[in-house]
Amino acid sequence: MFQAQSHLYSLTSIFVSSMSLKCAVQLGIPDVINDHKRPITLLELASALRIHPSKTTCLHRLMRVLVHLHIFAETLVPKHEGGGEEVKAYVLTPSSSLLLSDKATGLSPFIVAMLDPVLMTPWHFLGDWFRGNHEKNCSNKLISPFEAAHGLNLWDYGRKNPEFGDAFNGAMAIDSRMTNFIIRDCKHIFQGLNTLVDVGGGTGTVAKIISEACWGLKCTVLDLPHVVAGLPESENVKFVGGDMFEFIPPSDAILLKLMLHAWSDEDCVKVLRKCRESIVGKNNEQGKVIIIDIVIGETQDDHAEATSTKLFFDMLMMTVVTGRERTEKEWEQLFSNAGFSQHKVTPMFGLRSLIEVFP
Ligand SMILES: C[S@@+](CC[C@H](N)C(=O)[O-])C[C@H]1O[C@@H](n2cnc3c(N)ncnc32)[C@H](O)[C@@H]1O
Structure with a gap:
């Protein structure tokens, strides 16, 4: 019973993976680690990101989940030059290497665009869409949950909202690179x-x-x-x-x-x-x-x-x-x-x- 409960809670919170990844991209963490040229400690990362000291433990929690998801990895480095006590430091993994902004393969804008609230909102309409009665649009086509949420299909929405449309087209172009x-x-x-x-x-x-x-x-x-x-x-x-x-x-x-x-x-x-x-x-x-x-x-x-x-x-x-x-x-x-x-x-x-x- 508790295994089943744990399974359900895990699925319920699976969005935390996507959102933590998006947050890492928005903060530019992969670039900061890369620019550091060696493994970066939590305090160095917080300082490079200009995170207020009161949020350093929150940054640690974000990094902990991202390490768990293999977006970053941990290694040990000497706390002070010359050796002695060691502290944890973060490094890139193959996945976060694909998020670097100076690489042709930099997928960061794709991740941000795909997790845009405009694309997330339709998921809240999915159940109602299933229950609905085969609603059709003016072209006599079955509407999608996206259209149920926004009143337009994805392509027309992109035309009428150029900021979203450009970000979407940019994301596709990045995928294509x-x-x-x-x-x-x-x-x-x-x-x-x-x-x-x-x-x-x-x-x-x-x-x-x-x-x-x-x-x-x-x-x-x-x-x-x-x-x-x-x-x-x-x-x-x-x-x-x-x-x-x-x-x-x-x-x-x-x-x-x-x-x-x-x-x-x-x-x-x-x-x-x-x-x-x-x-x-x-x-x-x-x-x-x-x-x-x-x-x-x-x-x-x-x-x-x-x-x-x-x-x-x-x-x-x-x-x-x-x-x-x-x-x-x-x-x-x-x-x-x-x-x-x-x-x-x-x-x-x-x-x-x-x-x-x-x-
Ligand atoms: C999922 S994207 C794929 C883009 C591109 N092939 C790629 O992989 O990067 C779908 C593309 O179809 C275009 N599109 C949508 N409806 C279309 C239509 N009726 N005629 C031509 N292109 C259309 C969109 O503007 C968009 O660029």
Whole structure:
């Protein structure tokens, strides 16, 4: 009975992990530890962060939970130069190294944006949303808990609230910067292509990475007009403002990174059909759709944390947008419903897989 109680209390307080992480990022603790160049003691950390002495023990408690969560680690250092008594000091771990602001991989703005109250509020509406009677919006689509909370879907909310929209688009761009490491290793996927459209490509981070890695490949980023308005273009990266449900510019291949998981099966089939129409070249040579997205592995996820993160993301997609995470079978069903005949999944980078889909 008490084990069960403990389990429930642990789940009830699981948000403390996210919020403590957000707090560490907001305070800039990873950068402070890194700039210190050696393990940092609590007093040194408090001083560098300009924390009032009355809150030093609170900082210790924050660090204790973050060490427990493997965001930071502890080591021992001499209390005084020359040795003698030792005190605890904090160091970075592989996870907090990804939070450093001067690194291309710096994920801090992603963490802050994803834990923005605008994205957290819909969770308080989830129960009522389930009980509701199939409320539809003006486009006759089932509303998400996000829309129940804010009266607008995520994309319209971002358009009407540019501060939030810019932070969200910035967070996606930061997530995309890590794509750099994948593209380098899988240039063969883009070999033979002259043109590529990144549908829902945001502010063009992935398109820039691909065009730099694959010389001569011309990339077009299609995204909502307010997202791409005024973005600087280059010879190999152009932007088109539009709606993917209406028109996708023709190209040899189409990229959909973290796109389809944000839409319902019905919408995904519509988008994939549009993609299929757009990738048939002039001489009828057939292109492909390249998807970078989550595949829920029924058996093959190599650690339990990856499986729970994928399941959490699935709930996130249900709450914040109208999408879902999919198993390979479910992806296959979408491809076949949209008229594609073949696909190949390559699980390759943490939570995401690369799926090539052929007409
Ligand atoms: C989850 S983000 C993914 C962004 C990008 N692919 C990445 O991984 O960084 C979804 C993107 O779809 C765009 N979007 C939403 N509705 C769209 C539509 N109807 N047509 C084109 N893009 C759309 C959003 O503006 C946003 O940039």
